[in-house]
Amino acid sequence: MWDVIRLPLVEIIVVGAVCGLVGGFAVLRGRVFFAESITHATFPGAVLGVVVAGALTSDQRVLSLWLLVGAMAMCLPLAVLMRALTRIPELSGQAAAGIVLTLGFALGYFLDRWFSPLPLHVDGFLTGALLHVNGVDLAAAVVVLAAVLLVTCGQGHRIILRCFDADGARAAGVRGGAVDLLVLAMILVTVVVIIPAVGTVLSIALVAAPAASLRRLVDSPTTLLVASPVAGACIGVAGLLVAVGADLSACGTIAVLAGVFHVTCRALGAVGPRSWRGGSLSAPARSQYPSRASGSPSAGGPR
DSSP states (O other): OHHHHHHHHHHHHHHHHHHHHHHHHHHHHTOHHHHHHHHHHHHHHHHHHHHHHHTTOOOHHHHHHHHHHHHHHHHHHHHHHHHHHHTSTTSOHHHHHHHHHHHHHHHHHHHHHHTOSOSSOHHHHHHOOGGGOOHHHHHHHHHHHHHHHHHHHHHHHHHHHHHHOHHHHHHTTOOHHHHHHHHHHHHHHHHHHTHHHHOSSSHHHHHHHHHHHHTTTOSSHHHHHHHHHHHHHHHHHHHHHHHHHHTOOHHHHHHHHHHHHHHHHHHHHHHSOOSOOSSSOOHHHHTTSOOSSSSOOOOSOOO
C-alpha cells in the first residue's frame, strides 16, 4: 500500500500546507469569497487546457501541465471580472463572488459537454484524483509553496499591517493596492495547483477551514500563519489515510474532516479565552506591527 500512497501522501502534505498558509492570508484580508469563486473559475480553464493538450499528445504528464496552464489562463479574466463587480456600489462582495462562481461552473460544464469525451475524466477536475497525482502535479505544488513561503517571509508583516491598519500601513509606505494584488495572486496560483489533488468544488474546504477555525484559538496573526499550514497538512494526511483505509473518496473525506476540525475549534473557542478574535489585535499582537502613523494602530478588522 505504501507504494500506492507515497506520492499522494507527499502531495497532500504540500497542498495542505500551501492551502493553510494562503487561506490564512485570505481570512485575514477577507478574501474567502474571492477564493471560493476562483476555485470554480479554474474548471473551464482546466477543460480547455486538456482539450488543447489532448489534440497534441496523450502523455498524462503533459495533460497535467496543460490542465494547470489552462486553469490559470481562465482564472485571470474571471479574477478581473470579480474585481470589477466588487466596485459596483449596489453589488456586495458575496453577490459578485456568486456571479463569478456560477459563471465559471456553468462554463466548465458547457465546455466539458461540448468537447466530450475528454482525455481526462471531468470528475478529476471537480473532486480531485489524489491517488493518481504525478510528478508534474507535485512539482507545481512545491514551487508554489516555496514562492508563498518567500512572500510570507519578505512581505507577511506588511500584509498583516494592511489587514488591520490601512491608515498606518499607508503612513509606513505600504502600498495597499500592491498588497491586495499580492494576496489575490497567491490565492490564484494556489487554487490552480491544487486541482489535481482536491479538485475545484471541495478545495475551498482545505483553503478556508484551517485559518477560519484556528483564528478563534490563537492570540496573534503570526501564530495563525504558522498554525494554519500545519493544520492543513494534518487534515489532508488524515483524510487520505482514512479514505484509503475505508475505500472512500479522498477529497470528500478531507472536506468532511475539515468541517469536523472547524466545528471542534469553534467549540473550543467558545469555552476558552482568547486575546485576538481574528478581526482585532490585542495590545501585544499590535506591538509586532508598528507604524509611523501618529497614535496606535487601529483595533478594527480588515478594511
